[in-house]
Amino acid sequence: MPELVCAASDPRWLAERRKGVTATDITAIIGLSPYQSPFGLWWEKTSPDMPAHVDSDRLRLGRELEPYIIARWAESSGKALSGTRQGLFRSTDRPWQLATPDAVLYEDVFNPELGELGDFEPQLAAVAEYKSWADADKTSWQDGPPARVRAQNLWQMDTLDVAVGHVGVVFLPSGEFRSYVIDHGGRDTHRTAHQLCNDCTDIEVMRGAGWEFCQRMTGELPPPGVDGSAATLAALRARFADPRKDKTAPVDADLWEHYTGIKQLVKTTEQMMRGDEALIREQLGEATLIEVDGRTVGRRVIATAQVKAHERCQDYIKIIKRQEGNGTDDTGS
Numbered sequence: 001m002p003e004l005v006c007a008a009s010d011p012r013w014l015a016e017r018r019k020g021v022t023a024t025d026i027t028a029i030i031g032l033s034p035y036q037s038p039f040g041l042w043w044e045k046t047s048p049d050m051p052a053h054v055d056s057d058r059l060r061l062g063r064e065l066e067p068y069i070i071a072r073w074a075e076s077s078g079k080a081l082s083g084t085r086q087g088l089f090r091s092t093d094r095p096w097q098l099a100t101p102d103a104v105l106y107e108d109v110f111n112p113e114l115g116e117l118g119d120f121e122p123q124l125a126a127v128a129e130y131k132s133w134a135d136a137d138k139t140s141w142q143d144g145p146p147a148r149v150r151a152q153n154l155w156q157m158d159t160l161d162v163a164v165g166h167v168g169v170v171f172l173p174s175g176e177f178r179s180y181v182i183d184h185g186g187r188d189t190h191r192t193a194h195q196l197c198n199d200c201t202d203i204e205v206m207r208g209a210g211w212e213f214c215q216r217m218t219g220e221l222p223p224p225g226v227d228g229s230a231a232t233l234a235a236l237r238a239r240f241a242d243p244r245k246d247k248t249a250p251v252d253a254d255l256w257e258h259y260t261g262i263k264q265l266v267k268t269t270e271q272m273m274r275g276d277e278a279l280i281r282e283q284l285g286e287a288t289l290i291e292v293d294g295r296t297v298g299r300r301v302i303a304t305a306q307v308k309a310h311e312r313c314q315d316y317i318k319i320i321k322r323q324e325g326n327g328t329d330d331t332g333s
Contacts, residue, residue: 001124002160005088008100016088018045020098021210023152023159028231029213030206032148038213038224040231043239045217062132065170066102069130072177073168091159094207096214099159101127105166126164127156135171145169145180151206153182158203277317296320 006012021029025045028036036044086104091097107125129152133141140146145153145167153165165182184199215221226232281300284290290298303314 002092003090005090005098007087013088017098017100020090020096021213022088022098022100023155024100025213026155026206026210027148027151029209030151032151034148035231037227037229037231037235039226040229040235042213042216042223043235047238065132066130069132069168069170069177070103070128072170073128073130073166073179076168076177076179077166089160092161094211097155097159097207097210099127099156101156101160102130103128104160124160124162126162126166127153127160128166128168129153129156131167131169133169133171135174135176138171138176141169141178145182150182151202154184154199154203155206157182157184158207280317290317 005016010016024033024036025041027033028041029038031038086102087100089099089101089104091099104124105126105128107123129149131149144150149167149169153167157163157165163183163185165184167180167182168177169180170177182199184197212221213224216223226236280290284300288300289296290300298317298319301314301316301318305312305314
């Protein structure tokens with residue numbers, strides 16, 4: 001039986017989350033998160049001066065839509081599950097393994113020990129995750145939840161020791177709803193000819209990665225290596241936010257040469273790209289759709305956006321990417 005550490009409204013929520021690895025954390029640790037990196041997460045977990053999480057309009061929209069997604073999921077699932085409970089849960093066997101599922105679902109199980117005729121008691125049955133997603137990335141859900149969402153769901157299932165995970169998603173702005181189920185009967189059920197199923201294998205990999213990361217948090221292992229992600233650069237800026245102006249440090253000569261060479265290459269490439277765009281705009285003239293060999297491959301987009309107290313006028317070329325296999329066009333920058 002997993003331990004409920006605290007409810008989402010508890011003041012300890014953020015502090016308790018920093019003590020272990022949650023489902024969101026594991027996606028960063030294994031390289032599936034577009035928002036966080038292993039080094040950035042390490043700094044977030046270990047820095048005593050890390051500011052509180054900053055909310056955003058997109059995160060708030062997701063929360064506001066959650067009751068609607070839950071209602072759509074309930075309509076589509078037809079499951080006889082009762083009760084939801086949001087909170088921070090801790091694994092019984094691995095106290096460092098944490099999960100904050102959007103809902104914990106129970107089913108009434110008959111227990112003859114509760115009385116002469118027996119009675120029913122609620123028993124943990126499943127976890128559920130509810131998502132709002134952009135229509136432009138709908139194809140990533142074609143064969144089931146994307147790898148990042150699946151990893152989150154499996155981590156929550158493993159933490160709470162349940163065999164079923166539900167995912168409900170609403171795509172924006174179309175409003176289309178989809179529902180998915182990950183049904184995982186456990187290690188013994190899925191062991192065939194001494195081989196574990198894909199879910200078991202992925203859970204084992206995530207457990208190992210999560211435990212290794214915890215050792216990095218405690219200092220038993222060194223911090224994760226740095227990479228070129230925006231999250232890692234932001235963490236390094238924060239880690240060394242107060243540099244000493246009179247201090248000199250040696251930097252590897254080959255690294256410095258590579259860095260300066262790349263910067264010059266980027267500058268040259270940007271100049272070439274601007275030159276190509278100028279020629280495209282000249283050929284496009286007053287048209288908005290760009291055609292190459294009889295196929296529409298791009299468009300000129302003109303839009304005005306309100307940024308704080310100012311209006312920002314945008315005029316840019318957008319590439320239209322043709323999706324393989326279905327013959328449809330998907331617009332991407």
